[in-house]
Amino acid sequence: VNLESTVRLRSGRQMPVLGLGTWELTKDTAAAVETALHAGYRMIDTSGDYGTQPGVGEGIRRSGLARDSIYLVTKVEEYENAYDATRERLDELRLDHADLMLIHRPPRHSAGEQIWEGLMRARDEGLTRDIGVSNYTIDEIERLIDATGETPAVNQIEWSPFGWSEQMLDFCRQREIVIQAYSPLTRGERLGDERLQRLARETARTPAQLLIRWNLQRGTVPLPKANQNEHQVENLGVFDFELSDQQIDALSSVNQRWSALGSTPAYVEGG
Numbered sequence: 001v002n003l004e005s006t007v008r009l010r011s012g013r014q015m016p017v018l019g020l021g022t023w024e025l026t027k028d029t030a031a032a033v034e035t036a037l038h039a040g041y042r043m044i045d046t047s048g049d050y051g052t053q054p055g056v057g058e059g060i061r062r063s064g065l066a067r068d069s070i071y072l073v074t075k076v077e078e079y080e081n082a083y084d085a086t087r088e089r090l091d092e093l094r095l096d097h098a099d100l101m102l103i104h105r106p107p108r109h110s111a112g113e114q115i116w117e118g119l120m121r122a123r124d125e126g127l128t129r130d131i132g133v134s135n136y137t138i139d140e141i142e143r144l145i146d147a148t149g150e151t152p153a154v155n156q157i158e159w160s161p162f163g164w165s166e167q168m169l170d171f172c173r174q175r176e177i178v179i180q181a182y183s184p185l186t187r188g189e190r191l192g193d194e195r196l197q198r199l200a201r202e203t204a205r206t207p208a209q210l211l212i213r214w215n216l217q218r219g220t221v222p223l224p225k226a227n228q229n230e231h232q233v234e235n236l237g238v239f240d241f242e243l244s245d246q247q248i249d250a251l252s253s254v255n256q257r258w259s260a261l262g263s264t265p266a267y268v269e270g271g
């Protein structure tokens, strides 16, 4: 696995194994995204409500990279008309298509079947290559599939050694849904954890690199956010070492369903 590596989506298309998050990537977003692309990031995750879309689009253009070599993920909100919202996201990004468009979170009183149909139409018209969900439980994903026959390519959820779900992992593997791990660095809150620090000393890597590598070796796709260039570069330094099975297990076992967002992660309800 290297910077160019991809995971296969159920549609047959490929997605990079690692992406840059852009929530609060507000300190000169365009320059930070351009720098990240030059450093080697190939996937960028954004959303209409992050305020980073114009800068993300600008950074992509300034990078001079071919659009096809960049994987762009953005989201529609649960209260929006998904088809119209997809067009609005693209207008703000000044791009003609997204690679992956997600339902940001399930609406309160349904699994978002209508939103899903709007995204299916956007996909069929070429506005996005693939479609998926975020913050969905197993039950909510099953309801979407039952209603439409269309399985999400991705479920983007909060995911780190401190908070993850075996049941969600198994379900997604069975259904060929790729898990994108958000807040993979625990928003910095658990980087000082003693067990993580010990493993970092043992492997001569940083805690952030271990959290990212843990995802890569388990087939989940981390989206670390870093505004600072040193962080961006550090978080790419994850392709020249391998954790042993015991080290992966040791990391996995710190799970306590912990959430950096302070709210219950979506997967807990699903088990």
Ligand SMILES: NC(=O)c1ccc[n+]([C@@H]2O[C@H](COP(=O)([O-])OP(=O)(O)OC[C@H]3O[C@@H](n4cnc5c(N)ncnc54)[C@H](OP(=O)(O)O)[C@@H]3O)[C@@H](O)[C@H]2O)c1
Residues within 6 Å of the ligand: 020, 021, 022, 023, 024, 045, 046, 104, 134, 135, 156, 157, 181, 182, 183, 184, 185, 186, 187, 188, 191, 206, 208, 209, 223, 224, 225, 226, 227, 228, 229, 231, 232, 234, 235
């Ligand atoms: N779908 C959803 O509902 C949802 C929810 C939350 C997040 N997300 C996505 O997932 C992305 C990542 O999650 P997140 O932003 O919540 O948190 P995160 O990636 O876990 O943590 C980001 C924080 O860690 C710091 N950091 C980055 N690299 C570091 C390193 N090597 N050493 C020490 N600190 C480091 C960053 O600092 P600097 O920025 O100062 O470098 C920033 O403060 C978001 O940006 C967003 O794209 C999606």
